[in-house]
Amino acid sequence: MRNVAVLGSTGSIGTQTLEIARLERDRINIVSLTAHSNVQLLVKQAREFRPTCVSITTESLRDSLKIELNGTGVEVLSAGDGLIDAATAPGVDTVVCAVVGSAGVRATMAAVNAGHRIALANKESLVVAGELIIPLARQSGAEIIPVDSEHSAIFQCLVGEDAGSIDHLVLTASGGPFRGRAADSFHTITREEALAHPTWDMGDKITIDSATLMNKGLEVIEAFWLFNLPVNQIRVVVHPQSIIHSMVAFKDGSIKAQLGMPDMKLPIQYALSFPDRWNQAHSTVDWTELSALTFEKPDLDAFPCLRLAYEAISERGFAPAVLNASNEQAVTLFLENEIGFSMIPELVERVLSDSGGEPSSSTTITLDSLSEMDSWARRRTKELCGVRDH
Ligand SMILES: NC(=O)c1ccc[n+]([C@@H]2O[C@H](COP(=O)([O-])OP(=O)(O)OC[C@H]3O[C@@H](n4cnc5c(N)ncnc54)[C@H](OP(=O)(O)O)[C@@H]3O)[C@@H](O)[C@H]2O)c1
Numbered sequence: 001m002r003n004v005a006v007l008g009s010t011g012s013i014g015t016q017t018l019e020i021a022r023l024e025r026d027r028i029n030i031v032s033l034t035a036h037s038n039v040q041l042l043v044k045q046a047r048e049f050r051p052t053c054v055s056i057t058t059e060s061l062r063d064s065l066k067i068e069l070n071g072t073g074v075e076v077l078s079a080g081d082g083l084i085d086a087a088t089a090p091g092v093d094t095v096v097c098a099v100v101g102s103a104g105v106r107a108t109m110a111a112v113n114a115g116h117r118i119a120l121a122n123k124e125s126l127v128v129a130g131e132l133i134i135p136l137a138r139q140s141g142a143e144i145i146p147v148d149s150e151h152s153a154i155f156q157c158l159v160g161e162d163a164g165s166i167d168h169l170v171l172t173a174s175g176g177p178f179r180g181r182a183a184d185s186f187h188t189i190t191r192e193e194a195l196a197h198p199t200w201d202m203g204d205k206i207t208i209d210s211a212t213l214m215n216k217g218l219e220v221i222e223a224f225w226l227f228n229l230p231v232n233q234i235r236v237v238v239h240p241q242s243i244i245h246s247m248v249a250f251k252d253g254s255i256k257a258q259l260g261m262p263d264m265k266l267p268i269q270y271a272l273s274f275p276d277r278w279n280q281a282h283s284t285v286d287w288t289e290l291s292a293l294t295f296e297k298p299d300l301d302a303f304p305c306l307r308l309a310y311e312a313i314s315e316r317g318f319a320p321a322v323l324n325a326s327n328e329q330a331v332t333l334f335l336e337n338e339i340g341f342s343m344i345p346e347l348v349e350r351v352l353s354d355s356g357g358e359p360s361s362s363t364t365i366t367l368d369s370l371s372e373m374d375s376w377a378r379r380r381t382k383e384l385c386g387v388r389d390h
Pocket of ligand 1: 007008009010011012013014034035036037038039057083097098099100101103121122123124147148149200201202203204205206264
């Protein structure tokens with residue numbers, strides 16, 4: 001039996017995790033759930049799964065959550081450290097980290113420190129704090145099993161293989177909704193167009209990241225930390241059908257790939273079931289319906305975010321955290337219709353270049369210095385497009 005904390009239970013990955021838990025009641029016991037703003041859905045989930053505790057990270061919503069759950073026996077944790085408390089609640093042995101953005105970093109660290117299994121969807125945790133999380137996992141014995149479909153694919157390809165026999169990794173990318181579109185028309189892209197992903201149904205932030213290819217850039221950084229390979233051994237290829245989820249090329253010339261329909265329930269379930277495979281029939285490929293699997297080079301001129309991510313992880317230090325924070329802020333501004341689509345990479349590039357002169361008070365990477373750089377990068381991103389800090 002896995003005793004599971006679901007951080008971000010109201011989001012796309014969180015709700016799909018609970019769909020699996022509903023089908024696997026003999027294998028999955030839900031111990032804690034967290035949300036940020038969606039009280040109604042969190043209450044519904046708490047009534048169904050009866051966790052021991054829940055948390056809502058928006059302080060002003062905690063009272064209404066308490067009223068709604070009065071008499072159920074479900075404890076409502078404090079808003080401040082609620083994510084961390086949910087990740088380390090008594091009895092938890094597995095944490096599905098499905099919060100969006102760098103808000104997930106401290107809870108991921110806490111879960112790693114506790115030596116839990118982490119089913120990691122929140123790639124931003126590794127992008128920002130891979131330097132801290134990976135050594136801590138080695139010390140604590142925590143298992144980090146990726147939920148991102150690309151990293152799950154690579155993880156699955158590597159079962160039974162020696163890490164020394166890898167030549168390179170190939171992350172596949174759908175190319176997003178603007179693959180092939182003339183870059184000089186990107187400034188006209190609307191929020192609605194950018195949110196219409198051709199193959200995956202996901203939360204808003206990752207959907208915009210997929211449209212700019214920043215998502216693939218973040219995944220390159222995530223792969224760097226998860227699989228301990230130099231950046232030049234992590235390649236990206238555009239594969240619009242999203243059937244091959246990623247590949248590993250070995251030194252003898254052999255290539256292993258993992259294939260399946262674009263359905264996140266499979267990698268979520270695998271992160272919970274590993275090393276076993278559970279007998280849930282998720283949608284599978286109908287080969288007679290597939291006309292072709294195609295591949296092309298990513299267009300780094302049209303989609304500079306991927307190049308920026310490669311540069312940031314090659315530079316190391318605070319650069320990946322700055323890239324991530326500036327991108328999160330720019331995506332928020334785009335979703336609020338404050339800036340155009342093509343401003344996202346422009347802002348991230350400017351903020352990265354300005355960050356050289358803005359070291360945090362410490363040059364050592366710690367959670368506090370990372371958080372200082374995160375705040376600076378968000379402020380600078382807003383300043384550059386004339387948006388006032390409230
Ligand atoms: N969706 C996918 O198919 C997919 C695939 C691969 C990887 N991922 C990764 O998985 C993570 C989650 O993605 P998603 O698509 O599931 O996102 P999502 O649908 O936007 O859900 C995000 C979850 O995090 C909570 N949340 C938002 N802001 C928060 C904050 N400041 N503090 C604490 N919790 C917060 C939300 O709560 P409320 O709903 O209450 O606001 C929600 O439960 C991301 O890192 C993403 O890159 C997602």
